[in-house]
Amino acid sequence: MAEFFDRLQSALGTAYRLERELGGGGMSRVFVAEESALGRKVVIKVLPPELGVGLNIDRFRREIQLAASLHHPNIVPLFAAGEADGLLYYTMPLIEGESLRAKLAKEGELPIGEAIRLLRDVVDALACAHEHGVVHRDIKPDNVLVSRHHAMVTDFGVAKALSEATGATSLTSTGLALGTPAYMAPEQAAADPHTDHRADLYALGVLAYEMLAGRPPFTGNSPQAVLAAQVTQAPMPVTQSRASVPPALEALVMRCLEKKPADRWQSADELLQRLDSMATPSGGTIPTTAVGGIGSSRSSLSATGSLAAPSSPSVSARPRRWERSGYLTLGIALALAAAWGIMRSRAPGAAAPVAAARRVVVLPFENQGDTSRQYFANGVTDAITTQLTGIAGLSVIPRSTAARYRGTQKSLADIGRELGVGYILEGTVQWQDAPGMAQQVRVSPELIRVSDTTSVWAHGYDAVTTSVFQVYSDVAEQVSRSLEVALNDPERRALAVRPTANPEAYDLYLRATDYLNRGISAENFRIALPMLERAVALDSDFAQAWARLSGALALSHWLYIDHTDEALSRARFSAERALALAPSLPEAHEAMGGFYYWGKRDYPHALAELAIAQRSQPNNVELLAKVGYVERRQGRMEEAAANFQKEIALDPGSPRGYFDLGETLSLLRRYGEGIQMLQRGIAAAPDEPDSYSMLVHAELLQNGDAERARGTVRQALTHMRPARLTGGFLPPLWIIAPDDTLRRAFLALTQGEIGSDTAGYYFLRAELHRLAGEEPAGRALYDSARAVLERRVGQLPDDYGFHVKLGLAYARLGRAPDAAREGKRAVELLPPSRDAYFGVDNLVYLATIYAAAGRTEEAVEQLQTALALPGYISIALLRVAPEWDPIRSDPAFQRLLARP
Numbered sequence: 094m095a096e097f098f099d100r101l102q103s104a105l106g107t108a109y110r111l112e113r114e115l116g117g118g119g120m121s122r123v124f125v126a127e128e129s130a131l132g133r134k135v136v137i138k139v140l141p142p143e144l145g146v147g148l149n150i151d152r153f154r155r156e157i158q159l160a161a162s163l164h165h166p167n168i169v170p171l172f173a174a175g176e177a178d179g180l181l182y183y184t185m186p187l188i189e190g191e192s193l194r195a196k197l198a199k200e201g202e203l204p205i206g207e208a209i210r211l212l213r214d215v216v217d218a219l220a221c222a223h224e225h226g227v228v229h230r231d232i233k234p235d236n237v238l239v240s241r242h243h244a245m246v247t248d249f250g251v252a253k254a255l256s257e258a259t260g261a262t263s264l265t266s267t268g269l270a271l272g273t274p275a276y277m278a279p280e281q282a283a284a285d286p287h288t289d290h291r292a293d294l295y296a297l298g299v300l301a302y303e304m305l306a307g308r309p310p311f312t313g314n315s316p317q318a319v320l321a322a323q324v325t326q327a328p329m330p331v332t333q334s335r336a337s338v339p340p341a342l343e344a345l346v347m348r349c350l351e352k353k354p355a356d357r358w359q360s361a362d363e364l365l366q367r368l369d370s371m372a373t374p375s376g377g378t379i380p381t382t383a384v385g386g387i388g389s390s391r392s393s394l395s396a397t398g399s400l401a402a403p404s405s406p407s408v409s410a411r412p413r414r415w416e417r418s419g420y421l422t423l424g425i426a427l428a429l430a431a432a433w434g435i436m437r438s439r440a441p442g443a444a445a446p447v448a449a450a451r452r453v454v455v456l457p458f459e460n461q462g463d464t465s466r467q468y469f470a471n472g473v474t475d476a477i478t479t480q481l482t483g484i485a486g487l488s489v490i491p492r493s494t495a496a497r498y499r500g501t502q503k504s505l506a507d508i509g510r511e512l513g514v515g516y517i518l519e520g521t522v523q524w525q526d527a528p529g530m531a532q533q534v535r536v537s538p539e540l541i542r543v544s545d546t547t548s549v550w551a552h553g554y555d556a557v558t559t560s561v562f563q564v565y566s567d568v569a570e571q572v573s574r575s576l577e578v579a580l581n582d583p584e585r586r587a588l589a590v591r592p593t594a595n596p597e598a599y600d601l602y603l604r605a606t607d608y609l610n611r612g613i614s615a616e617n618f619r620i621a622l623p624m625l626e627r628a629v630a631l632d633s634d635f636a637q638a639w640a641r642l643s644g645a646l647a648l649s650h651w652l653y654i655d656h657t658d659e660a661l662s663r664a665r666f667s668a669e670r671a672l673a674l675a676p677s678l679p680e681a682h683e684a685m686g687g688f689y690y691w692g693k694r695d696y697p698h699a700l701a702e703l704a705i706a707q708r709s710q711p712n713n714v715e716l717l718a719k720v721g722y723v724e725r726r727q728g729r730m731e732e733a734a735a736n737f738q739k740e741i742a743l744d745p746g747s748p749r750g751y752f753d754l755g756e757t758l759s760l761l762r763r764y765g766e767g768i769q770m771l772q773r774g775i776a777a778a779p780d781e782p783d784s785y786s787m788l789v790h791a792e793l794l795q796n797g798d799a800e801r802a803r804g805t806v807r808q809a810l811t812h813m814r815p816a817r818l819t820g821g822f823l824p825p826l827w828i829i830a831p832d833d834t835l836r837r838a839f840l841a842l843t844q845g846e847i848g849s850d851t852a853g854y855y856f857l858r859a860e861l862h863r864l865a866g867e868e869p870a871g872r873a874l875y876d877s878a879r880a881v882l883e884r885r886v887g888q889l890p891d892d893y894g895f896h897v898k899l900g901l902a903y904a905r906l907g908r909a910p911d912a913a914r915e916g917k918r919a920v921e922l923l924p925p926s927r928d929a930y931f932g933v934d935n936l937v938y939l940a941t942i943y944a945a946a947g948r949t950e951e952a953v954e955q956l957q958t959a960l961a962l963p964g965y966i967s968i969a970l971l972r973v974a975p976e977w978d979p980i981r982s983d984p985a986f987q988r989l990l991a992r993p
Contacts, residue, residue: 298349509543
């Protein structure tokens with residue numbers, strides 16, 4: 094090996110500096126090198142020396158040049174081809190990731206959702222190549238790289254280049270030059286000179302089959318045996334190996350494997366359209382009869398447990414919704430954390446969305462160098478986003494949405510189309526450490542116009558930490574100037590503000606913010622809060638740090654991370670300090686609004702503070718959404734829905750807006766519209782759990798269709814593990830329990846996957862056992878939940894949530910008087926008049942408690958009140974939910990069901 098390494102290095106001369114060998118494919122040895130002229134990392138593939146015999150080097154180079162003209166995010170481009178000392182080679186960029194072959198070797202069958210996603214990337218690459226007259230001829234897992242959850246196809250045109258340069262049309266003596274037996278179409282195996290692009294679609298079918306079944310459709314003891322099978326044998330249906338593969342996906346794969354090219358899909362574009370339809374709620378992957386991907390999915394619940402944000406890395410993530418499942422399946426909502434989440438909003442009178450031509454997204458700046466300083470690059474991205482958000486004439490995509498494109502392989506045009514933006518700002522951050530010199534950071538932003546992907550403006554800034562604020566304001570001014578947006582005097586003054594002169598304080602602020610943006614876990618708060626405390630101790634005039642500290646403290650109180658009066662008092666003090674230092678700082682008013690909302694449920698004062706913040710940031714989607722949440726608490730559902738519509742208009746690429754609007758429309762009992770929004774959210778982010786759970790509830794509320802709702806759960810589990818569906822709010826377990834596969838999947842969840850809510854974990858298991866007729870096991874678990882909840886009620890006697898949970902536990906244990914007492918106490922603590930969002934749920938919980946005791950009159954009274962208000966209750970649901978079986982035959986309940 095060392096001898097060949099030295100020979101190759103000598104042949105290449107100084108053009109490339111070899112670093113290491115990666116390993117070989119069937120026909121090549123692969124090396125990592127640095128291209129001297131450009132200083133970039135490349136991969137050099139060296140073909141076997143015997144291929145050079147009789148090969149027309151010039152023709153080989155011309156064919157490689159044709160393949161090198163392909164430009165597509167899912168195609169690994171070819172750089173160059175050459176010959177030196179009898180060694181034939183070609184070069185391509187070094188891609189971080191692993192081959193699909195290595196992935197399959199480690200994982201076997203892939204989750205169905207992941208297989209569809211990777212398959213779509215490969216098909217998209219083929220569509221581009223075929224359009225340009227390039228056929229791959231050797232599609233196989235070895236030639237597909239998986240990088241940051243996307244597939245990239247390598248070696249386009251190499252097989253054809255060898256064919257043209259050697260005159261060969263089939264397998265050569267080297268074995269795999271012009272195709273690989275397990276993936277070769279019958280016409281390719283027979284050396285048919287008329288073989289065309291449809292051979293690639295056959296190989297794609299083999300690839301898809303292997304991703305789903307864990308093996309290719311044909312195997313044999315020799316290449317000749319495999320080739321014979323390709324020509325003569327019919328492949329076994331993929332569902333015989335894996336029953337959970339949806340019928341539409343199976344049909345797609347098996348059509349690729351037709352022996353005659355005329356019977357296959359006729360183009361990659363046609364196939365691409367079918368795959369795209371499968372990524373939508375109406376596509377063919379929904380109506381399955383088993384759960385796909387449960388055992389093999391690599392998705393996992395955040396290590397922070399039940400306090401982790403399932404839908405977003407942002408600290409302002411989806412609220413915890415244990416309440417929303419309780420009446421659909423008695424007590425199961427308790428499987429969720431006692432924290433119920435962050436709310437976002439918008440102040441009244443905010444500016445209407447601006448045209449896409451003046452909408453911009455700041456993509457995550459790339460950290461170049463020391464990975465431990467990633468937080469600083471993230472901070473630069475956030476700061477520039479915030480500065481731009483303060484300019485009234487611009488519409489800026491929120492940080493949480495932009496963060497989804499970190500490391501993406503999508504083109505700028507695709508990103509622009511998905512987000513509806515006219516411009517994209519991207520850049521790099523690199524520290525410059527030189528002995529004896531002050532530490533500096535270089536920030537290099539570039540503004541790109543989406544319509545033609547041309548660079549409108551770019552610049553490199555060198556700064557020390559405390560002068561980086563000038564960089565932020567300069568970038569904001571340049572962007573506004575490029576988009577022909579005039580700055581007014583208040584906006585110019587805001588851009589000129591320097592938050593702190595203390596570099597250590599600012600560094601702590603950025604580190605803390607980075608942790609808070611990772612998710613709403615207890616661990617993230619416990620790391621970030623001391624950093625913010627230290628930052629304001631170092632610079633007591635650092636208003637932004639005081640505001641961030643206030644928001645984090647108020648949120649930690651709301652999430653039960655630090656549910657103490659001391660935390661709430663510190664939150665108020667910090668917000669007041671920020672306002673005293675900077676009366677017009679929008680972050681300070683937002684912090685005070687958070688204190689009133691999360692700490693006091695004082696909705697009028699919260700809205701007043703948020704309105705002040707929005708005057709400085711009229712197109713801030715975070716503020717827009719937050720006001721919508723507060724309005725829902727006030728019972729102003731129509732106003733909230735209008736705000737969520739504006740949220741979608743400003744941030745069309747985020748699934749959160751569709752969830753917000755879909756949920757609110759469902760509360761208003763406009764189920765058809767709500768379901769449509771939730772389906773759009775799933776299409777935007779198929780791997781996010783909240784929209785699926787909410788869609789289950791909306792489908793049940795609309796018409797009580799349990800089978801349809803079960804299908805939605807199955808669809809979700811093709812994209813994620815069951816644990817992720819416990820991260821927001823669970824689907825009702827009474828629709829899960831009848832399906833043995835689903836039931837076993839949820840029973841397999843561990844306490845660690847559910848999180849810190851021990852009582853919720855007991856309830857989940859208890860309900861699944863009860864619904865399966867296993868009463869003794871269920872009763873023992875209900876009693877365990879009771880013991881935990883009695884302690885919690887003793888610690889927090891004025892917390893409505895623990896009272897209602899305890900009431901549900903008592904109801905299942907047959908302790909009707911105790912259950913009624915706890916249920917009534919929860920309604921007293923949080924009636925609908927105090928909280929229209931959760932207060933209605935308390936009425937329904939109390940009704941379920943009465944129903945369990947056979948007290949029909951009291952149950953119907955609570956249900957009538959709840960049905961008169963917006964909420965998660967409907968006649969259709971009452972007709973099918975088993976919680977009402979104890980009173981179902983009672984005339985009073987039947988009269989309620991007879992209502993239109």
